[in-house]
Amino acid sequence: MDVKTLCLGVLSMGDASGYEIKKVFEDSFSHFYVAGFGSIYPALAELTRLGHVTCSNIEQEKRPAKKVYHLTDAGLQAFRQTLSGTHPHHRVRSDFMVLVVFAHLLPPQRVEQILATRLEDIERQLKLIDHCVSENGQSAPGTAFAAGFARTVLLAGRDYIEAQRGELLKALREKS
Amino acid sequence: MDVKTLCLGVLSMGDASGYEIKKVFEDSFSHFYVAGFGSIYPALAELTRLGHVTCSNIEQEKRPAKKVYHLTDAGLQAFRQTLSGTHPHHRVRSDFMVLVVFAHLLPPQRVEQILATRLEDIERQLKLIDHCVSENGQSAPGTAFAAGFARTVLLAGRDYIEAQRGELLKALREKS
DNA sequence: CGCACCATGTAAGCAGTTACATGATTCG
DNA sequence: CGAATCATGTAACTGCTTACATGGTGCG
Known part of the structure; x- marks a missing residue:
């Protein structure tokens, strides 16, 4: 299970920017998965290249523009596929x-x-x-x-x- | 906390070969740390180079020869040092x-x-x-x-x- | 005025996994 | 006779972390 897959998962709950995805990781997933910008942004770029997500540039007032990602049908299918083939590991590094x-x-x-x-x-x-x-x-x-x-x-x-x-x-x- | 440090820890409980260290990882540490041969053997080579452990070739009858590692004073000191500076993280990747x-x-x-x-x-x-x-x-x-x-x-x-x-x-x- | 938040990315580096390579012995 | 155990290592690859780079806004 890699960051790309987790991003698909987050996007299956609704469109989001990379920054917002990071917040979901921190707020909701932090007790079983950790990821930083350095892995999320490249993952989103790769998912776009693969056609698993689409990306829209959203200009904002008084705030930097953001890129909002949207899960495609192919992306959802790929996510389901990955989940199907994933063994339920649970590893602790303490x-x-x-x-x-x-x-x-x-x-x-x-x-x-x-x-x-x-x-x-x-x-x-x-x-x-x-x-x-x-x-x-x-x-x-x-x-x-x-x-x-x-x-x-x-x-x-x-x-x-x-x-x-x-x-x-x-x-x-x-x-x- | 890396595999090198963990090897020092195992050796602080007594001399052992790489193979035996792996068994300790599997039997006693597996619920909070996982490591395979591919990380243990290079770690032991590096520790030898650093003078944190010494290594003796032990010939055996009806069994392959093994390399038994022994923690040096410098190694124990380095281990203590590392423990002192380690934050008690507890990360789960599930x-x-x-x-x-x-x-x-x-x-x-x-x-x-x-x-x-x-x-x-x-x-x-x-x-x-x-x-x-x-x-x-x-x-x-x-x-x-x-x-x-x-x-x-x-x-x-x-x-x-x-x-x-x-x-x-x-x-x-x-x-x- | 400094810090935190919003927002995106790149690049170097590291630690660890996986697969490969080899080979005798012992047990069922 | 095949599988597991004992025993050591290398090399390619992957995936993530860390640091760098940039810059406006809002709050205390």
């Missing part, structure tokens, strides 16, 4: 977990800070999800399921850290 | 979530299969973690914390899918 595993090589104070930072990040993501859910009144059924899934998993992680942080720090302080 | 969000574009049967596959993957990872925990009697305190965290999060995800799958499929079938 520096947080690495830091925790090797916590005994760090000052306990630093470990405390790592846990606190992780909790803050979780809280931020929870707020993002709640905001999305309250804003998009009736969206696709999958969106609600995905939001609920993410919420549940984040809450479980938060509660675990809060419940076990004392134990971990005690063990680390005892060993040193 | 094709599963993408598929769920756009479930309304797929046949309900396929969605059912996606959820089932995800449940199988979770079950597999849970078994891996339980196996690691039971094998490594008394490891570092961070390892136990990390295993518990991963376990908790996986269980929460599994339970959510099991509780909500019926609702999702009902909604999808109603719309089509």
Whole structure:
């Protein structure tokens, strides 16, 4: 699953500019996919070349002109095709977990800070999800399921850290 | 956090060959970091060049010779340094979530299969973690914390899918 | 007056994946 | 007898990140 495919997905929910697509990535997809301008703009150019999207230049007053992209039938078909052939991977790459595993090589104070930072990040993501859910009144059924899934998993992680942080720090302080 | 750093981490737990390091990645780290031979072998070569590890050729009977790597003091110091400067990111890249969000574009049967596959993957990872925990009697305190965290999060995800799958499929079938 | 937001792009570089290449041993 | 395990590596490719480049508007 690449950025091109995700852009098709965003555009299947309505026309948008590259800048607006980036915002959807940040606001709604950030808990399972991250992408910056450096990958989105080239992806949109390539999709235009392939005929999966069309592009209109929209002049604006008191604002820079923007390029609004629109999903074509061929694009929607290609998106469906890609979804059909995609295995439901779910990969985590967590520096947080690495830091925790090797916590005994760090000052306990630093470990405390790592846990606190992780909790803050979780809280931020929870707020993002709640905001999305309250804003998009009736969206696709999958969106609600995905939001609920993410919420549940984040809450479980938060509660675990809060419940076990004392134990971990005690063990680390005892060993040193 | 790159593969080089992770290799230093594995070697901080004891000498190992590239092949054995790969097994540690698969058995113990797979739920938060994935790496293949194509990144591990070049990483070890680079670490040797940097003096972070030393390498001994060990001939074996009825088995190919292997290169056993050993962490140097400089290597451990470099590892600690890297850990100190690493922000505890926790990024998820989930094709599963993408598929769920756009479930309304797929046949309900396929969605059912996606959820089932995800449940199988979770079950597999849970078994891996339980196996690691039971094998490594008394490891570092961070390892136990990390295993518990991963376990908790996986269980929460599994339970959510099991509780909500019926609702999702009902909604999808109603719309089509 | 400085920062954040709106808006689009390019180019260099890096990390990691995938495929290829080789070959003995052991187990079912 | 075929598949899995043990064992190491290279090379091409891909996909993404980061930094650069530009510039008007609105807010505190």
